[in-house]
Amino acid sequence: MQQEIVLVDASVYVFRAWHSMPDEWVDHEDWPVNAVHGFARFLLELLERHRASHVAVAFDEALESSFRNQWYPPYKANRDPAPESLKRQFRYCQAFSRALGLHTLSSDHYEADDLIGSVLGQLRGQGFRGLIVSADKDLSQLLCPGDEQWDFARNQRWGHADVHGRYGARAERIADFLALAGDAVDNIPGVQGIGAKTASALLDHFDSLESLLQRVEEIPFLRLRGAKAHAARLREQADMARLFKRVATIALDAPVASEADAYRRQAPDQVSLQPLLEQLRIGPMTRRRIAELP
Incomplete structure (x- = not known):
């Protein structure tokens, strides 16, 4: 039986939380952290519902510095730059993902899609199939027989054979x-x-x-x-x-770890996790969920 790696397109869920969560949450410096709280809920629910042994969480940092902008300067030029308050929250989300013991990826040259595609390309030869957690149709180009894509918010899944009917x-x-x-x-x-x-x-x-x-x-x-x-x-x-x-076309040559063990879930790193929870003012319910993670 093939092993599975769960590949999370994190930025989609950070933006979703930023737009949908009320801005009543602030950190100890009074910066908003609504997106972090929403992303933390998403990530914990994912880990509770799907007990994966191997996980990679990919973040976008290359909105204006991707290699694609060199080929085609108008690429994603229709998007407004992220405000500093959101950039801070992205950094928090990355820190939270790492503290949970998840392999966390970002690059100022490659986009999250490229990081996901490169990890999947590395692990296919080691007997892994992919579960891509994202609603982004671009990522469907990575699906091979046995892989799946999961729109977590709508709880919809599709595989290689379903892509034509969908898109x-x-x-x-x-x-x-x-x-x-x-x-x-x-x-x-x-x-x-x-x-x-x-x-x-x-x-x-x-x-x-x-x-x-x-x-x-x-x-x-x-x-x-x-x-x-x-x-x-x-x-x-x-x-x-x-x-x-x-x-x-998603790049498959991003510099990512080639060994499957690099993506194996680790126990939460309490040394970095506890100060982060304090800084973010994470409440007791979320802390309990973290402690009870399978």
Whole structure:
């Protein structure tokens, strides 16, 4: 039986807590810590519900310094910079994750998706399958048979075979799909005039973006509304489409630990945990949950 590594896209849940939790919680310096309290609840609930032996928790720190910004400067440029109060809370969340005994990752060059993909790539050869905890469709490109993705907030799970029905493209072609249809969240415009349905139909027929671009003269003969116009746009925007695929593809070469034991859950580090709980003014109920972790 394959072992499993749980790969947590932490930033999604920090942002969710920041937007949804009231800002009544402050630390001992009166800085807001609502996102930390929300993230702590999420992480504890995850560990209570899913007794994983191997866990990696990945945080985003490369919003403006990712290697993708060098390829395509508008990448994620539609997002406002995080205020200092939120940056402090991210640092707290990382410290809390580490203090719980979880392997915690961040990089100013690679995004959380790249860290997750690189860890999974390292451990596949050691007999592991992945459970990716995130609702982000980009991460579905990492799924192979046996892997799952878990939208924890909605308690929805899907595997490799479910990706096409969910997003309109096979897991291996999610980056091709985003190159064509675009991704507003990451400020990737895609090919002008091609939406999700058209991108799905084109990839179903041609299999990949590169095959589509090499066989663009066949598109006008497809039974597809606006086929002739789509062919013309793809001829004009072929280089940009290739660039968008490159930007949307998760890197698998981030510098991460290669040994499975590096990701094995450890007992909470009380030396760092207890002062952190005091600084964050964590209450007795959450402390009890930490003490009772399986």
